[in-house]
Amino acid sequence: MDQLTTVGIDLAKDVFAICVLDATGAVLQRRVLRREAFIRWAEQLSPCRVAMEACGSSHHWGRWFAARGHTARLIPAEFVRPFRPGGKNDAADAEAIAVAARQPTMRYVAIKSVEQQAILAWHSVRNGWQEERTALLNRTRGLLAEFGVVIARSADRFFSALPILIEDARLPDPVQAMLLEVREQLAALNLRLARCDQQIATHARSS
Structure with a gap:
């Protein structure tokens, strides 16, 4: 060889x-x-x-x-x-x-260091959890619309309305129980997103 x-x-x-x-x-x-x-x-x-x-x-x-x-x-x-x-x-x-x-004009991708890939992993995971949260919000809005409950397409509006919706008389007990699960999942996703933001911000300050 x-x-x-x-x-x-x-x-x-x-x-x-x-x-x-x-x-x-x-x-x-x-x-x-x-x-x-x-x-x-x-x-x-x-x-x-x-x-x-x-x-x-x-x-x-x-x-x-x-x-x-x-x-x-x-x-x-x-x-x-x-x-x-x-x-x-x-x-x-x-x-x-x-x-x-072998092409003389070929353009290459720069090889990332371990440190660069570590912080990119946090960005990638954050994007995934952000998409998961958006999907959960949209799915829940669609389900609530079947019961005549319409919420503005804003995450903040949804979060502020959730405690009231859990007690909303228009919604049957199984749906209220579902909303409790949704609230728990959203809280977990928000916590993960906050941790991602903290890691990314820490890296930005040190880099």
């Missing part, structure tokens, strides 16, 4: 497709390896350009390869697509990544 210059890797949780190119762009090797075998193979790899599609786990592997003396490159998926030969499969993706990495 002394002639290799570029390795394209199609990442996955358990199975990794690999395409190795030489200096002329000719394929030296194609392999599909399970995770343990892939790590053993990668640990013996001579220093070269290692390219991956920017996706889940790609920043981890980018740091992993860079720490072992390789030139790690992450390529946006839309820039890989034009170089895919034929139909989409793991082997074709690995080759497309390798070929794309």
Whole structure:
């Protein structure tokens, strides 16, 4: 493998497709390896350009390869697509990544540090809980509308109306019990969102 210059890797949780190119762009090797075998193979790899599609786990592997003396490159998926030969499969993706990495004008995604990814994890979780809260509010509004109760599309209005709705005579007992569960879930989500905001603010002050 002394002639290799570029390795394209199609990442996955358990199975990794690999395409190795030489200096002329000719394929030296194609392999599909399970995770343990892939790590053993990668640990013996001579220093070269290692390219991956920017996706889940790609920043981890980018740091992993860079720490072992390789030139790690992450390529946006839309820039890989034009170089895919034929139909989409793991082997074709690995080759497309390798070929794309050889293009002199290729644009790459910067590999994020552990610290950057840690704070981005808080942002991602916050977005998920925000969406969950919005969905719960909208779902509950729709259910209440079936009983002639209409609440303005504002989270603050909903929160202020909730204690009154729980005692509203227009709503049968099962619906009032449901609203108690909704109140409990909203309180938990609001607490999680506040903790996310605290973590993000702390990072912003220290960065």
